[in-house]
Amino acid sequence: MASMLxxxxxxxxxxxxxxxxxxxxxxxxxxVARSLSRLGRECARAAGEVTPQQAEALxxxxxxxxxxxxxxxxxxxxxxxxxxxxxAGLERCSYVVRRRGAEDGRQTDxxxxxxxxxxxxxxxxxxxxxxxxLLDRIPRAERQRVADALDVIARILDEDPAG
Numbered sequence: 004m005a006s007m008l009x010x011x012x013x014x015x016x017x018x019x020x021x022x023x024x025x026x027x028x029x030x031x032x033x034x035v036a037r038s039l040s041r042l043g044r045e046c047a048r049a050a051g052e053v054t055p056q057q058a059e060a061l062x063x064x065x066x067x068x069x070x071x072x073x074x075x076x077x078x079x080x081x082x083x084x085x086x087x088x089x090x091a092g093l094e095r096c097s098y099v100v101r102r103r104g105a106e107d108g109r110q111t112d113x114x115x116x117x118x119x120x121x122x123x124x125x126x127x128x129x130x131x132x133x134x135x136x137l138l139d140r141i142p143r144a145e146r147q148r149v150a151d152a153l154d155v156i157a158r159i160l161d162e163d164p165a166g
Contacts, residue, residue: 042137046129051122053098056081057089058126061098064115065123071110072101087111098122 047058056079063078064070070078076086090113093099098119104110115123141149 042133043130046133047126050125050129052096053093053122053126054089057093057098058122060086060089060093061115061119061123062126064099064113065120065127069112069114071104071112073110075113093119 043059044055047053047055050058053061059079060075063075072086072090073083075090076083079086081089090099090101094101096118097116099113099115101111101113104112138146138149
């Protein structure tokens with residue numbers, strides 16, 4: 004997030020926020036990220052027998068239909084070997100099937116099974132309910148501003164999954 008921060012006078016110095024508003028926004032984003040992560044873990048636990056990271060993988064695969072192991076690792080922000088281990092566990096439990104890539108035989112394409120689809124839908128339903136409850140707490144007059152700001156952040160993060 005170097006674009007939000009200025010370099011200190013000395014290259015060895017950490018970056019400092021440009022203004023108090025930036026510091027406040029940075030702090031708010033940290034709280035939101037931490038809280039959404041916790042909420043995601045709670046929703047994954049409520050939806051089934053998968054780990055939160057596996058639940059996120061199932062949702063991403065469900066959204067895309069087919070995804071390579073390396074693309075999934077990038078989207079989740081994890082090492083490809085970690086993604087592969089998570090997928091092996093999901094495959095053993097019949098949530099996903101892995102096949103050699105149709106376009107590139109070096110890649111492994113991953114698809115959801117019916118069980119995986121049901122679990123991904125359960126996680127999505129849990130998250131939608133949790134997010135809906137959260138959004139209901141935003142004063143009606145502020146909802147559009149919040150939605151617009153979240154849309155901008157989502158587009159920026161979607162352009163660069165590494166953040």
